[in-house]
Amino acid sequence: MRVEAYERFFMILAALLLVLGIVGIAIGALVAGVHVPSPAGRVDPRTLTTTPPFDQPGLRDLGGGKYEAVVIARAWQFQPDQIEVPVGSTVTFTLATPDVIHGFVLTGTNANVMVIPGQIAQVTARFDRPGEYLWVCHEYCGFGHHQMFGKVVVR
Amino acid sequence: MSATARPQAFAGQGAIAREGIFLAEQLWPIKGQLVLALLGLAIGGIMGLIQALDRIGIVMYKAMLMQTYYQGLTIHGVLLAFLFTFSFNNAFVSLMAIRGFERPLASTFLVQGAFWTMLVGTLLAAYAILTNQATVLFTFYAPMRASSLFYLGAALLVISTLLTALNLVLTRRAWQREHPGERTPLLGFVGVVTYVMWALATVGVVVLVVFFLLPWSLGWLKTTDPQFNRILFWYTGHPIVYFWLMPAYISWYLLVPRQVGGRVFSDSLVRLAFILLLVFSVPTGLHHQYVDPGIPTVMKVVHLFTTFSVVFPSLVTAFTVMAALEDGGRARGGRGLLGWIWKLPWGDPSVTAQLLAMLVFILGGATGIVNASYNLNNVVHNTSFVPGHFHMTVGTAVALSFIGISYWLIPYLTGRELMGRSLALAQAWLWFVGVLLFARGQIAAGLLGEPRRSSIGEAPYRDLIHAGLDNWLTAIGGTLMVISGLIYFIVVLWTVFGGRRLTQPLGIPVAEMRFGARETSPLLDRLGFWFLIAVVLVAIAYIPLILLYLPLQSVSPPIKVY
Ligand code: HEM
Ligand SMILES: [Cu+2]
Numbered sequence: 001m002r003v004e005a006y007e008r009f010f011m012i013l014a015a016l017l018l019v020l021g022i023v024g025i026a027i028g029a030l031v032a033g034v035h036v037p038s039p040a041g042r043v044d045p046r047t048l049t050t051t052p053p054f055d056q057p058g059l060r061d062l063g064g065g066k067y068e069a070v071v072i073a074r075a076w077q078f079q080p081d082q083i084e085v086p087v088g089s090t091v092t093f094t095l096a097t098p099d100v101i102h103g104f105v106l107t108g109t110n111a112n113v114m115v116i117p118g119q120i121a122q123v124t125a126r127f128d129r130p131g132e133y134l135w136v137c138h139e140y141c142g143f144g145h146h147q148m149f150g151k152v153v154v155r
Numbered sequence: 156m157s158a159t160a161r162p163q164a165f166a167g168q169g170a171i172a173r174e175g176i177f178l179a180e181q182l183w184p185i186k187g188q189l190v191l192a193l194l195g196l197a198i199g200g201i202m203g204l205i206q207a208l209d210r211i212g213i214v215m216y217k218a219m220l221m222q223t224y225y226q227g228l229t230i231h232g233v234l235l236a237f238l239f240t241f242s243f244n245n246a247f248v249s250l251m252a253i254r255g256f257e258r259p260l261a262s263t264f265l266v267q268g269a270f271w272t273m274l275v276g277t278l279l280a281a282y283a284i285l286t287n288q289a290t291v292l293f294t295f296y297a298p299m300r301a302s303s304l305f306y307l308g309a310a311l312l313v314i315s316t317l318l319t320a321l322n323l324v325l326t327r328r329a330w331q332r333e334h335p336g337e338r339t340p341l342l343g344f345v346g347v348v349t350y351v352m353w354a355l356a357t358v359g360v361v362v363l364v365v366f367f368l369l370p371w372s373l374g375w376l377k378t379t380d381p382q383f384n385r386i387l388f389w390y391t392g393h394p395i396v397y398f399w400l401m402p403a404y405i406s407w408y409l410l411v412p413r414q415v416g417g418r419v420f421s422d423s424l425v426r427l428a429f430i431l432l433l434v435f436s437v438p439t440g441l442h443h444q445y446v447d448p449g450i451p452t453v454m455k456v457v458h459l460f461t462t463f464s465v466v467f468p469s470l471v472t473a474f475t476v477m478a479a480l481e482d483g484g485r486a487r488g489g490r491g492l493l494g495w496i497w498k499l500p501w502g503d504p505s506v507t508a509q510l511l512a513m514l515v516f517i518l519g520g521a522t523g524i525v526n527a528s529y530n531l532n533n534v535v536h537n538t539s540f541v542p543g544h545f546h547m548t549v550g551t552a553v554a555l556s557f558i559g560i561s562y563w564l565i566p567y568l569t570g571r572e573l574m575g576r577s578l579a580l581a582q583a584w585l586w587f588v589g590v591l592l593f594a595r596g597q598i599a600a601g602l603l604g605e606p607r608r609s610s611i612g613e614a615p616y617r618d619l620i621h622a623g624l625d626n627w628l629t630a631i632g633g634t635l636m637v638i639s640g641l642i643y644f645i646v647v648l649w650t651v652f653g654g655r656r657l658t659q660p661l662g663i664p665v666a667e668m669r670f671g672a673r674e675t676s677p678l679l680d681r682l683g684f685w686f687l688i689a690v691v692l693v694a695i696a697y698i699p700l701i702l703l704y705l706p707l708q709s710v711s712p713p714i715k716v717y
């Protein structure tokens with residue numbers, strides 16, 4: 001096969017660019033510790049509200065500045081839709097849905113996860129500055145979808 | 156059509172009959188599918204206005220006879236992502252195959268069947284959507300239930316493309332029988348590769364609809380597994396973007412160079428790019444599911460690597476196409492490092508539309524790499540960043556290229572001169588400016604956390620996102636795109652119904668090679684071999700995933716929430 005010098009040069013450049021991209025991602029994951037959500041277990045949506053921990057949604061103090069927020073995402077509200085934590089807290093959100101697919105994106109953080117019937121979704125965010133952090137449902141879940149949101153109040 | 160005037164090819168229908176390769180009974184279903192494509196673009200595009208203006212609080216879906224924002228958005232997605240692209244691809248690639256192989260398609264039955272299934276599928280899906288029985292967006296994720304007619308309609312649209320795929324493969328086979336030992340003509344080859352890739356890609360959605368959603372919506376299955384269904388959907392959902400893109404690549408690689416008076420760099424590089432697209436397009440679907448809770452992290456990493464591999468052929472495309480354009484610009488007297496750019500035929504709307512589409516695709520591709528970048532995806536997943544990205548890819552690189560192609564294709568098929576050339580030029584530039592503003596708005600708002608597929612105009616949290624200015628850019632840019640679309644249809648209707656009869660026959664503009672097929676390694680012509688490699692890669696990417704995922708979590712009955 002005939003490959004021109006220009007072509008070869010460009011192909012090497014393209015390959016290098018992509019390798020560089022992957023190195024960047026690896027640094028993000030291994031050094032900066034930015035990860036994608038991992039499986040956190042399964043749950044039956046039909047019996048969600050009687051299955052721990054979803055039978056008691058809300059904020060739990062795990063000690064040492066760590067919290068767990070157990071949140072049910074249902075058409076069309078989050079339950080609870082507001083939590084309050086002190087500055088410097090790390091909060092793990094544990095989410096599940098009893099009905100259709102929902103989403104969860106917490107603005108100003110890297111927390112972003114799908115909430116899919118049958119699966120438990122988990123993401124963690126650290127709050128180093130006081131203020132209000134908005135979270136919204138980012139997957140279409142019916143005609144009230146745009147009404148689904150919540151807040152983290154950091155004091 | 157200055158660059159195409161050289162009387163080398165087959166022209167209008169008179170010349171078509173003379174050559175004996177364009178049969179009337181194959182031509183009408185091709186034209187019919189073009190009409191369906193343009194209808195999809197027109198109706199889907201108008202819905203875009205609702206969505207763009209919704210960002211700034213102008214809520215007008217009721218005025219447009221929609222019950223919810225999401226009914227309009229379903230129409231937008233289904234008509235543009237499926238009907239417009241599928242029909243245009245079927246028509247355009249079939250024509251290119253006839254021209255490339257210089258023989259009729261192998262089966263008249265299949266090309267007519269492709270038209271009828273496309274038409275019936277569209278009618279079924281349209282009925283379900285318009286009666287608000289399928290407001291599930293174009294992704295139709297379970298467990299949101301749509302009418303069975305909707306799933307059936309969507310399935311027929313896919314079947315139409317599969318009939319075309321079969322026809323193309325048979326046509327290549329017939330050509331090979333007629334030309335033993337010869338290398339397949341490039342213009343035919345790239346179309347066949349596109350459809351063979353797509354045939355492999357449809358396995359996911361076909362299994363999803365036939366074995367899960369249809370029986371489940373009919374009540375034969377009580378429950379389904381939404382996470383597993385998403386895996387099946389995105390198995391098809393990523394390679395579909397290459398199915399949209401590859402026909403535009405065919406034009407950029409093999410037709411636009413001729414239109415600007417340049418030659419293609421080499422036959423082998425084009426073949427290589429298409430073969431890499433065949434091999435790497437499918438085993439990448441999980442990059443749409445980086446933030447799905449139920450998917451093993453190790454498999455997400457595997458798909459990260461295949462996703463980056465499939466960027467490579469697109470970078471090669473950038474090089475080869477640019478080289479061909481430069482060749483053309485220099486042949487027309489361009490001097491200096493960049494002087495050739497101004498010498499390109501910017502007065503030709505077909506060329507200008509496609510050059511601008513390519514320019515926008517550079518930004519579309521770059522933002523696509525952001526989406527694909529695993530942990531960066533955390534920031535942008537399902538935010539308005541994503542529509543910002545894909546209106547530069549499918550919404551412009553593809554759509555504006557198809558518009559550009561139609562500026563020679565419609566005169567070619569109707570034998571009528573393109574009317575309103577300056578309107579057509581203005582149309583291309585207006586779309587270009589529009590999409591840049593639109594994408595700038597959507598991308599910036601997405602980085603602030605604005606969700607996609609949401610009626611922001613009705614959202615109680617609208618003012619909490621602080622994307623006011625960005626949303627204005629989206630609204631203004633989107634409106635410009637819709638105006639550009641209206642101008643396009645004025646040009647099309649004027650040409651078809653009021654265009655002067657062409658005195659000189661037109662040809663399909665096919666470029667010459669600097670290094671032709673004779674220098675191409677026979678390995679790059681072995682479609683079956685590369686298909687097998689693609690299948691092996693798919694198996695590596697998906698079989699461990701399914702094994703790790705099992706058992707199915709079939710827990711969701713159908714739910715209607717719209
Ligand atoms: C004519 C001008 C257009 C305008 C003003 C426009 C506007 C929009 C907007 C604002 C959205 C986001 C809606 C949301 O997330 O809530 C959207 C989504 C979308 N657009 Fe367009 N668009 C246009 C043309 C196109 C074209 C030409 C294509 C493809 C060929 C396209 C394909 C899509 C798709 C697939 C979606 C996603 C739908 C979904 O999330 O379900 N659009 N459009
Ligand atoms: Cu929602």
Ligand SMILES: [Cu+2]
Pocket residue numbers: 392393396442443
């Ligand atoms: Cu993708």
